Amino acid sequence: MSDFFDLVKKRQSCRDYDEQRAVEREKLEKIINAALLSPSACNSQPWHFTVVNSKEKSPLIAAAVQKLGLNKFSSSCPAFIVISEESANITSIAGGKIRDQKFAANDIGIATAHIVLGACELGLSTCIMGMFHEEKVKEICAIPKKKRVRLIIAVGYAKSDQLREKKRKSADQTVTYLV
Numbered sequence: 154m155s156d157f158f159d160l161v162k163k164r165q166s167c168r169d170y171d172e173q174r175a176v177e178r179e180k181l182e183k184i185i186n187a188a189l190l191s192p193s194a195c196n197s198q199p200w201h202f203t204v205v206n207s208k209e210k211s212p213l214i215a216a217a218v219q220k221l222g223l224n225k226f227s228s229s230c231p232a233f234i235v236i237s238e239e240s241a242n243i244t245s246i247a248g249g250k251i252r253d254q255k256f257a258a259n260d261i262g263i264a265t266a267h268i269v270l271g272a273c274e275l276g277l278s279t280c281i282m283g284m285f286h287e288e289k290v291k292e293i294c295a296i297p298k299k300k301r302v303r304l305i306i307a308v309g310y311a312k313s314d315q316l317r318e319k320k321r322k323s324a325d326q327t328v329t330y331l332v
């Protein structure tokens with residue numbers, strides 16, 4: 154098992170996949186289980202995960218995520234995890250109203266983190282995508298029209314395991330310690 158902090162450094166968005174290398178179903182199941190164990194407001198679990206890992210359906214998703222010239226790399230990606238939002242439970246909705254928040258977005262973000270880090274632990278690479286043709290994705294995945302697809306995660310084996318330098322704001326700019 155990796156050291157968690159090494160894993161965080163190793164995870165990076167991959168935009169060049171080895172299209173000859175399929176993603177094993179057992180690995181996808183393990184990754185999804187990690188998402189199912191993620192925390193959510195009032196344990197509401199307001200999500201549905203559609204795993205697309207087939208020679209017929211994956212290219213359809215790859216086409217549907219190419220929007221505004223983005224995500225062209227997805228054509229070589231063998232698998233995708235589509236995350237759609239389900240209704241939160243009443244306690245989460247009520248708490249969110251009191252706080253003027255929609256906790257479901259946070260919940261899906263945390264589940265997404267579990268997915269990308271879980272995939273990285275298993276030697277897979279990922280790219281979170283927020284840009285896609287939502288109606289096309291719903292059609293391919295048989296997600297009801299009234300639901301929202303929040304994020305799609307490309308999953309596959311990277312062509313290269315070379316790590317890029319992380320470009321991040323400094324801790325000075327983004328962190329305050331009151332100690």
Ligand SMILES: Cc1cc2nc3c(=O)[nH]c(=O)nc-3n(C[C@H](O)[C@H](O)[C@H](O)COP(=O)(O)O)c2cc1C
Binds near residue numbers: 164165168280285
């Ligand atoms: C909510 C969200 C949406 C994103 N959408 C896209 C996308 O549509 N296409 C893409 O190539 N990368 C997308 N990214 C990846 C970010 O560009 C990337 O995480 C960021 O630049 C940091 O780089 P790293 O993931 O390699 O550390 C998205 C990331 C997040 C969290």
